[in-house]
Amino acid sequence: MSFVQQKGDGTVTLTLFGWDVSVPTVLKLVGLLLLLVVPYIMGSYTYLLTTALIYVVFALGLDFVWGYGGIMSFGQAAFFGLGAYIAGKAFTEGWIPGFDIGVILLAMIVPGLFGLVLAGALFYQRMDPLNFAVLTLVLAAIGEQAATSLTGITGGSNGIVGIPNLVLGVGGMGVELGQLQYYYFALFLAVGGYLLAWRMLRSRFGTALVSIRENETKARALGYNVELYKSLAFGIGCAFAGLAGGVYATHVGFISPTVLGFVLSTQVVIWVLIGGKGTLTGAFIGPILIQLLEQELSEALLFSWQLVLALVLVVMVIALPGGLVSIYSRFKRRMRARTATNASDIEDADGVKS
Template sequence: VVYPLFAGGYQLTVIRDALIFGLFAASLDFFWGRTGILCFGHAAFFGIGGYIMALVTLNDAIPFGSLLGIMGAVAGAAFVAAIIGYFLFFGGIRGSYFTIVTLAMGVICQQAAVSWSSVTGGDSGLIGIPPIEFDLGGLHVDLSQDLPSYIFVSAIVAMTVLALWLISRGRWGTVLTAIQDNEIRAAALGHNAPLRLLVTFVLSAAIAGLAGALYVCMAGLVAPDLSGLLLSTEVIVWVAVGGRGTLLGPVLGAIFIQRAQQTISSFNPSLWPLLLGCVFVIIVFVLPDGILSIYARLKDLFKGGRRAQ
């Protein structure tokens, strides 16, 4: 977090965008890591948040565009997740069937963004999205510069991940773990499993929408690819590489992958997909709990060495 403050503007931009993707990865991990149910169309919520933010901020007639855009992005993604999640969870859809349905959801959202060109700009998307700017208690916040935008994004990511961690460590997370282990037994103990899964899914989608809103304001554009299958696949890789169920791990995984992609692509862009596949395979077989598990392994090794002495 501190290193980019002493780096150039380009480094700030790279790490800032990686942090936004890290927030997106943490949103998926909050649901997937705690429930064991994989959402393969999570980028749909990222794209929904991005498009809502773009449409609101590009309309000069709407006052407080940045704040309303962020709130609209969060609410819009949550609303779509609530509708889809209600039918899936209360309909008893779980496992691979849930994954397939959410995959279709992502494809539909991407195609809708392409087809509804009068609103979304079609394949070209929407450009010229202004940076976040608002007044807060007499303080004027302008994120058009690299350093303020980096600090703002870092604060948002830190607070959001901390909030998710506290929820996961509390009673809510304990009940979700019980549902993941045995949903029938959890229901017998009086827990409304479908409702808890739905609320968790909606919160996960809302944070993905927030990440999408932040990203399009920093990038200045939004396109159908932001809700497509490729980004949905990438975020799964980030979570797996970082460590599913850890929340912090996916953030680190996203930063690691994004930083590696920037470095390797500058030398040989065509080499990156191959290396990414190799990294994913190595992580799955050597570090199935992600790179964050390295710390736990070293800690156990150190404790074991001290006991031997």
């Protein structure tokens, strides 16, 4: 038996320890292995990659909403920032002393419920998708302005400073996370978020959600409660955003109104686009790649790096409209076409289809 095999549909598999494993699965395992060891190989990038992994959770939420639910949102930073401010206030004012994970859960649940109620109120009014996307953008702008104006609550433009490191445990039995521990905690959340989203998408809920994205009218005719499914999907995406925001606040130790605004909302859309919308894997790749690009370009080009980065991203979107994960899809299509051509050549030569 060959180590590398090609199936009739162009899929390439590798035989590992007696198991046939697809190339994408192998690449994911290799990527996970690299992420597990990278702090020991590139220690100076640990903080940057921790931030990137937190952004992965954020991007997974948007990809769930947009890539699979077909719900475009230009204001996901509003929910990210809400989670960040909840965590910032809770930790600096001691809302739940000795139970830091409870604070993180609160930072996840409140934005999730807020998103669910907001989406439900709008979707049940049959709001146009474009109007919904614009409204989320307005929500992010309002959130940023409110955080700047409500100085007594948010600290205004100065933000909230001195947010302590996360402590895992209960009461006095917790362990404060250092830089390395934060990295692996963020990696755990990113991988866990990926697996949770993957499982939901392969459930009846996920099947219904994709059906609604593909043809909402047909799904409604088949008896699906379209508004309920879309509202739940949006609430789940907002919960992911809030979770990411809460962990981000404790990681950087400081938050300002920008975590609620347009810039971050735009960035997460770009991360998903570059990685590959509607793939989950793309939501994992995008933030990490772009954070690394920003780091390298900002060091090499002190004043023009943002322009160069923008040009690179534009070229990537034009060259790969399906994102980086579409590279394998293109390769698979070419292999399928080559297989079909070879089969046709055999038929022509022998008079019998192979």
